[in-house]
Amino acid sequence: MGRTAIDLDADEIVDAALVILREQGLDAVSMRTVSGALGVSPVPLYRRVGTKDDLLAAMLQRLLSGVAPRRRTGEAWQAYARRWTVALLGALESTRDLRRLVGARQDDTAREPFVEASRPLVDGLRDAGFATDEAVQATRLLIWATVGHVMVGAGRTDTAAPANGRGANGRVANGRARRRPGGDPARLSRREADALFRVHVDYVLDGIERAHEGGTP
Amino acid sequence: MGRTAIDLDADEIVDAALVILREQGLDAVSMRTVSGALGVSPVPLYRRVGTKDDLLAAMLQRLLSGVAPRRRTGEAWQAYARRWTVALLGALESTRDLRRLVGARQDDTAREPFVEASRPLVDGLRDAGFATDEAVQATRLLIWATVGHVMVGAGRTDTAAPANGRGANGRVANGRARRRPGGDPARLSRREADALFRVHVDYVLDGIERAHEGGTP
DNA sequence: ACCTGAACACCGTTCAAGT
DNA sequence: ACCTGAACACCGTTCAAGT
Numbered sequence: 205m206g207r208t209a210i211d212l213d214a215d216e217i218v219d220a221a222l223v224i225l226r227e228q229g230l231d232a233v234s235m236r237t238v239s240g241a242l243g244v245s246p247v248p249l250y251r252r253v254g255t256k257d258d259l260l261a262a263m264l265q266r267l268l269s270g271v272a273p274r275r276r277t278g279e280a281w282q283a284y285a286r287r288w289t290v291a292l293l294g295a296l297e298s299t300r301d302l303r304r305l306v307g308a309r310q311d312d313t314a315r316e317p318f319v320e321a322s323r324p325l326v327d328g329l330r331d332a333g334f335a336t337d338e339a340v341q342a343t344r345l346l347i348w349a350t351v352g353h354v355m356v357g358a359g360r361t362d363t364a365a366p367a368n369g370r371g372a373n374g375r376v377a378n379g380r381a382r383r384r385p386g387g388d389p390a391r392l393s394r395r396e397a398d399a400l401f402r403v404h405v406d407y408v409l410d411g412i413e414r415a416h417e418g419g420t421p
Numbered sequence: 422m423g424r425t426a427i428d429l430d431a432d433e434i435v436d437a438a439l440v441i442l443r444e445q446g447l448d449a450v451s452m453r454t455v456s457g458a459l460g461v462s463p464v465p466l467y468r469r470v471g472t473k474d475d476l477l478a479a480m481l482q483r484l485l486s487g488v489a490p491r492r493r494t495g496e497a498w499q500a501y502a503r504r505w506t507v508a509l510l511g512a513l514e515s516t517r518d519l520r521r522l523v524g525a526r527q528d529d530t531a532r533e534p535f536v537e538a539s540r541p542l543v544d545g546l547r548d549a550g551f552a553t554d555e556a557v558q559a560t561r562l563l564i565w566a567t568v569g570h571v572m573v574g575a576g577r578t579d580t581a582a583p584a585n586g587r588g589a590n591g592r593v594a595n596g597r598a599r600r601r602p603g604g605d606p607a608r609l610s611r612r613e614a615d616a617l618f619r620v621h622v623d624y625v626l627d628g629i630e631r632a633h634e635g636g637t638p
Numbered sequence: 639a640c641c642t643g644a645a646c647a648c649c650g651t652t653c654a655a656g657t
Numbered sequence: 658a659c660c661t662g663a664a665c666a667c668c669g670t671t672c673a674a675g676t
Contacts, residue, residue, distance in 0.1 A: 400561060
């Protein structure tokens with residue numbers, strides 16, 4: 205009844221993997237589960253997307269492609285940069301197990317998807333009078349600020365259920381996790397963390413602006 | 422010949438795991454290899470350090486504990502903050518597979534080790550007249566800047582050998598990795614990335630300084 | 639009480655047959 | 658050519674015996 209393995213293309217595989225990621229978390233994404241969802245054996249995946257590592261890279265790429273919002277006519281570069289950054293943050297935070305996905309890559313191509321996603325911002329900055337390398341560097345700072353926030357930012361108290369792939373064991377780290385009794389001042393709510401993120405972005409934008417004005421002959 | 426399993430404590434286990442991490446990479450760190458290196462079965466590890474996830478957390482904690490440099494008498498807070506940030510970056514960059522280690526945690530405690538490591542900086546800022554939450558927030562920004570840089574920063578061209586745990590397969594991602602022919606302007610050398618990282622830190626410090634001066638009654 | 643050996647239910651990846 | 662089934666060499670974690 206129609207569908208044979210030969211119809212498969214890489215995009216479908218990535219799609220299937222993202223569905224599993226969303227519904228069951230990263231631990232549930234395996235070459236077997238993904239191929240199973242597509243009704244094939246794991247082998248064809250190696251022809252279409254390469255290694256599992258490559259699959260993870262493609263998933264991240266897909267997640268970040270198209271995050272850049274459209275520029276508005278007459279919009280100041282600062283405003284667009286802010287919107288771009290918020291959009292990137294939103295895409296990252298809405299992805300289950302995103303932190304682990306970003307960290308998972310074995311090689312050094314972890315930033316490739318971010319570079320792709322930032323192309324419109326680079327273009328926007330250049331249109332605003334930035335030199336190419338100036339625009340690229342400014343974009344990098346914003347990426348770093350965003351990724352750092354996501355990787356080590358406030359915990360998401362709204363993400364229910366542990367959902368740890370293999371058999372729930374309620375075990376808790378013993379011994380070494382000495383938590384301050386007096387209440388740790390470094391614990392931020394999601395709202396506070398978001399506000400602080402915007403502060404970070406503003407500081408970076410201020411710095412970029414000053415350097416731009418001072419550095420352009 | 423003394424050594425029985427009962428001598429084991431959590432620190433030794435973390436040490437052994439870190440040796441394997443350094444020498445063979447994160448893929449080689451398993452409950453079996455770590456326990457094997459210690460001459461025990463995997464079971465005792467679960468009593469001492471908990472899950473593999475807990476072990477990874479403890480490894481990161483260890484790696485970051487003691488990164489904070491000592492404060493110098495009469496040192497301006499900006500100077501100390503800069504040194505602290507560079508020390509953190511150094512610790513992160515010198516750790517094999519660090520990106521994957523940071524990303525590996527399943528729960529939301531990924532930032533705990535960073536909070537621990539930043540305690541001296543928070544203290545330093547408070548001694549310089551910052552309110553506690555002001556100091557904590559400033560520290561967070563610096564952590565985000567550093568972690569973002571590490572997670573998605575320039576590739577390390579100096580880290581030789583792929584060393585991908587299970588049987589070298591030289592396979593290359595096929596198809597989807599369309600690399601710009603014209604030379605990607607977003608490709609930075611290590612030196613450039615380091616310089617840009619310092620720029621980022623300076624921007625953040627500038628912002629913190631201005632907010633501090635403007636916000637203190 | 640706390641160990642070990644064996645087991646369970648998985649992995650990523652490859653290979654020999656099949657069509 | 659390109660698939661499938663089976664296999665290889667692992668995983669994390671748990672459990673029944675042992676001492």
